[in-house]
Amino acid sequence: MDTKQAAVSLRNITKTFGSVVANSKVNLDIRKGEILALLGENGSGKTTLMNMLSGIYFPDEGQIFINGKETVIKSPRDAYALGIGMVHQHFKLVDVLSAAENIVLGMKGKLNMKETCAKINDICQRYGFEVDPNQKIYNMSVSQKQTVEIVKVLFRGADILILDEPTAVLTPQETQKLFDVLRNMRDDGKAIVIITHKMHEVESLSDRVAVLRHGEYVGDMLTQETTAQEMTNMMVGHSVTLNIERPNPVNPKPRIQVSNLTVKDAEGITKLDDVSFTANSGEILGIAGISGCGQKELLEAIAGLQPAENGAIYYINDDSSKEELLGKDPLKIQEMGVTLSFVPEDRLGMGLVGNMDLTDNMLLRSFRHGHNVFTDRKAPKELAKRVVKNLEVSTPGISTPVRRLSGGNVQKVLVGREIASAPTVLLTAYAVRGLDINSSYTIYDLINQQKKNGVAVIFVGEDLDVLLEISDKILVLCGGKVSGIVDGRTTDKNTVGMLMTKVGGKA
Amino acid sequence: MNEKVKEPLFHISKRDNIPPIKAWGIRVIAIILALIVCAIVTTILTGDNPLSVYATIIKGAFGSQRKTWVTFQNTAILLIISLALTPAFKMKFWNIGGEGQILAGGLASAACMIVLGDIVPNGLLILIMTASSLLAGAVWGLIPAVFKAKWNTNETLATLMMNYIAIRLVAYYTVIWEVPKGSGKIGVINQSTNAGWLPNIGNKYLLPIIVAAIVTIGMVIYLNYSRHGYEIAVVGESERTARYVGMKVNKVIIRTMLLSGALCGLAGLLLVGGVNHTVTTTITNNQGFTAVMVSWLAKFNPVTMIFTSLLIIFLDRGAGEISTAFGLNHSFSDIITGIILFFIIGCEFFISYKINFRKKAAKEEVSND
Numbered sequence: 107m108d109t110k111q112a113a114v115s116l117r118n119i120t121k122t123f124g125s126v127v128a129n130s131k132v133n134l135d136i137r138k139g140e141i142l143a144l145l146g147e148n149g150s151g152k153t154t155l156m157n158m159l160s161g162i163y164f165p166d167e168g169q170i171f172i173n174g175k176e177t178v179i180k181s182p183r184d185a186y187a188l189g190i191g192m193v194h195q196h197f198k199l200v201d202v203l204s205a206a207e208n209i210v211l212g213m214k215g216k217l218n219m220k221e222t223c224a225k226i227n228d229i230c231q232r233y234g235f236e237v238d239p240n241q242k243i244y245n246m247s248v249s250q251k252q253t254v255e256i257v258k259v260l261f262r263g264a265d266i267l268i269l270d271e272p273t274a275v276l277t278p279q280e281t282q283k284l285f286d287v288l289r290n291m292r293d294d295g296k297a298i299v300i301i302t303h304k305m306h307e308v309e310s311l312s313d314r315v316a317v318l319r320h321g322e323y324v325g326d327m328l329t330q331e332t333t334a335q336e337m338t339n340m341m342v343g344h345s346v347t348l349n350i351e352r353p354n355p356v357n358p359k360p361r362i363q364v365s366n367l368t369v370k371d372a373e374g375i376t377k378l379d380d381v382s383f384t385a386n387s388g389e390i391l392g393i394a395g396i397s398g399c400g401q402k403e404l405l406e407a408i409a410g411l412q413p414a415e416n417g418a419i420y421y422i423n424d425d426s427s428k429e430e431l432l433g434k435d436p437l438k439i440q441e442m443g444v445t446l447s448f449v450p451e452d453r454l455g456m457g458l459v460g461n462m463d464l465t466d467n468m469l470l471r472s473f474r475h476g477h478n479v480f481t482d483r484k485a486p487k488e489l490a491k492r493v494v495k496n497l498e499v500s501t502p503g504i505s506t507p508v509r510r511l512s513g514g515n516v517q518k519v520l521v522g523r524e525i526a527s528a529p530t531v532l533l534t535a536y537a538v539r540g541l542d543i544n545s546s547y548t549i550y551d552l553i554n555q556q557k558k559n560g561v562a563v564i565f566v567g568e569d570l571d572v573l574l575e576i577s578d579k580i581l582v583l584c585g586g587k588v589s590g591i592v593d594g595r596t597t598d599k600n601t602v603g604m605l606m607t608k609v610g611g612k613a
Numbered sequence: 614m615n616e617k618v619k620e621p622l623f624h625i626s627k628r629d630n631i632p633p634i635k636a637w638g639i640r641v642i643a644i645i646l647a648l649i650v651c652a653i654v655t656t657i658l659t660g661d662n663p664l665s666v667y668a669t670i671i672k673g674a675f676g677s678q679r680k681t682w683v684t685f686q687n688t689a690i691l692l693i694i695s696l697a698l699t700p701a702f703k704m705k706f707w708n709i710g711g712e713g714q715i716l717a718g719g720l721a722s723a724a725c726m727i728v729l730g731d732i733v734p735n736g737l738l739i740l741i742m743t744a745s746s747l748l749a750g751a752v753w754g755l756i757p758a759v760f761k762a763k764w765n766t767n768e769t770l771a772t773l774m775m776n777y778i779a780i781r782l783v784a785y786y787t788v789i790w791e792v793p794k795g796s797g798k799i800g801v802i803n804q805s806t807n808a809g810w811l812p813n814i815g816n817k818y819l820l821p822i823i824v825a826a827i828v829t830i831g832m833v834i835y836l837n838y839s840r841h842g843y844e845i846a847v848v849g850e851s852e853r854t855a856r857y858v859g860m861k862v863n864k865v866i867i868r869t870m871l872l873s874g875a876l877c878g879l880a881g882l883l884l885v886g887g888v889n890h891t892v893t894t895t896i897t898n899n900q901g902f903t904a905v906m907v908s909w910l911a912k913f914n915p916v917t918m919i920f921t922s923l924l925i926i927f928l929d930r931g932a933g934e935i936s937t938a939f940g941l942n943h944s945f946s947d948i949i950t951g952i953i954l955f956f957i958i959g960c961e962f963f964i965s966y967k968i969n970f971r972k973k974a975a976k977e978e979v980s981n982d
Contacts (some may be wrong), residue, residue, distance in 0.1 A: 435859055459846075473844075
């Protein structure tokens with residue numbers, strides 16, 4: 107089992123941020139010719155640990171051995187020199203430059219574009235990438251940008267690769283392609299670390315898994331010898347059930363009707379093209395699609411935040427009377443008596459204010475209540491306490507700024523506030539993005555609870571497995587068009603995956 | 614294998630939270646260091662005894678009853694201007710147009726005093742002056758706000774440009790109203806009748822102090838407990854969040870700048886009607902800019918601003934005193950003020966960040982496994 111040589115050995119690595127211990131005495135081996143999946147809940151210190159390896163943070167204590175030799179990594183430049191490259195969750199590319207220009211950016215020595223391109227093509231051929239060195243970044247899809255990031259790292263001679271949630275933005279087909287490439291690189295003797303929350307990816311790709319919990323190293327095992335259930339239990343520290351329930355809709359009635367909706371963004375690019383559908387009460391309508399296919403615009407148009415070129419959005423009351431939502435801002439929609447809750451994709455930039463505490467974030471929805479010129483903080487304070495208690499938000503207190511909370515807890519605060527107003531429509535965008543298993547299931551339960559209460563739920567998701575498990579109906583968007591609406595109970599991953607890339611699912 | 618592993622000499626990490634006592638400890642150390650550096654600089658450059666220089670600074674600010682009152686009066690006016698800018702800053706609207714807004718208010722008061730001085734009774738005149746100076750300041754704040762709201766222009770440039778317009782306007786009216794003709798200044802307005810002079814309460818220094826106290830209390834309540842204050846905070850933190858919950862961002866920007874400008878106009882009224890009884894292009898003494906620093910130093914907390922404005926005025930008055938007492942030119946006192954402010958502002962870095970030095974031990978037990 108230990109035949110493969112360790113490329114990196116971390117010994118007793120400790121890192122604290124103020125009073126928060128991100129990593130405590132972590133020991134980890136990364137081996138050559140092996141794909142290691144690094145698992146752990148949010149805030150368990152995975153990214154911090156990898157950031158120390160790539161020179162972004164400096165450990166408080168402990169040693170790093172590269173190929174058996176103790177080393178000190180003071181900066182990303184040091185990390186590159188040691189052959190360590192990290193592909194971050196958020197790409198760090200210059201939009202107006204070409205792929206090749208981005209790849210050589212910041213490197214020392216003379217610039218020879220011809221040689222560079224040749225070397226890039228060489229790398230691509232070796233591992234099966236598809237990159238046009240002269241293509242500008244702004245013309246690229248998300249997966250192409252990611253490929254550039256990976257090539258950039260390889261170009262600099264990395265043989266230890268770290269990928270932080272690389273599949274979050276990819277379609278199933280793109281994910282497969284990425285995995286093939288990663289396998290090729292492994293077979294070439296490179297050491298690869300992948301951080302992910304998706305269990306089926308861990309199972310299909312990795313050779314070994316290492317688990318962190320609360321900043322501490324729990325253990326590692328061979329992927330073949332373990333199960334998703336065991337890994338999850340190790341991450342959480344106790345056993346959890348991995349089933350999403352899908353109760354049958356009770357008395358569904360049309361609630362939101364969207365017809366012929368067309369939306370253009372500020373640059374005049376069509377983001378939604380003639381979109382029509384109906385969302386029923388007591389049902390979950392899943393929205394699938396590659397990211398950037400109009401999901402955001404669709405939800406924002408319904409929430410009154412996105413003007414449209416054309417079309418209509420109706421709210422249908424219980425007595426079947428229709429009210430137009432389009433052209434009204436969130437305040438007007440609220441004044442009409444429509445309780446519409448929206449959990450946006452950008453939690454801290456839109457749904458919440460990071461620098462404000464829990465109470466003041468609850469106040470966002472209620473500060474207009476009453477006719478007093480002063481704000482009433484009593485009710486929001488009670489609500490904050492209730493949300494913390496009911497949803498088990500782990501926070502030092504309700505006067506902690508929400509940006510200090512971990513991703514899962516931030517989302518619990520946001521969802522907790524949004525469902526507190528007893529909505530009739532709930533819009534959620536990537537509700538579990540970046541959340542660990544435990545938090546994700548809490549969120550699924552909350553959404554299902556709303557469904558049972560008769561709320562029309564529109565659920566934009568990226569994990570197809572989850573969409574297929576939770577949705578009653580799935581609407582697939584492709585390039586702003588509806589490429590299909592399928593039944594969540596009878597469809598399969600392949601069908602939806604095809605619809606995501608081609609309108610009508612035909613090649 | 615025997616290659617020496619070197620940890621960097623130090624690395625910087627962010628502090629999560631620092632107990633207030635420790636933070637104040639750092640600030641006290643910074644001030645002591647500033648005084649030491651100032652002492653060295655003083656000795657090298659002038660040969661004077663630094664301790665007597667420091668004593669003179671204190672004497673300059675608090676040396677006599679009159680000096681103390683003037684210090685407090687100046688502090689009050691700087692505090693009002695700082696408070697005026699604060700709501701805009703909390704909204705992340707960088708209003709550096711305090712100068713222009715003060716001058717607009719001051720010019721409006723002066724105009725009322727000159728034009729209406731002999732026509733309407735004094736009580737009514739003061740009311741009209743107050744209303745018109747608040748309005749003039751508000752208009753000066755409104756114009757950049759509307760541009761920002763409608764066309765998303767850069768408010769820093771717009772408010773700055775509005776300063777120059779106000780200065781030129783004052784210069785223009787100085788020529789029209791100059792007394793005596795050809796002197797190039799307006800001189801004391803209504804010297805004989807005192808029409809439009811703000812009343813003395815107790816003594817002639819107290820009025821701005823009372824106004825500043827009221828504005829401070831009002832601002833604490835407005836920013837922390839009112840619905841408007843909450844909207845300002847949300848818009849400042851994230852406009853997208855504000856829109857998401859249905860706030861009218863443009864309305865908040867315009868409303869806040871009206872308030873900010875009007876309060877600057879109030880400072881203009883106090884300067885013209887209460888302190889100087891005239892208007893000049895330099896009547897603001899750059900306080901529109903100084904107030905930016907006061908507000909930032911206090912991290913936009915109105916109560917802390919009392920102390921930061923007092924600190925700035927104290928340094929300014931003390932520095933003025935040493936330049937006369939020791940026969941040094943004013944540049945030297947600027948050097949001293951600069952050094953002290955450098956340390957006070959610089960120490961904030963050490964409050965937010967921690968510097969970890971290389972540990973001496975742990976060298977022996979390098980073992981491979």
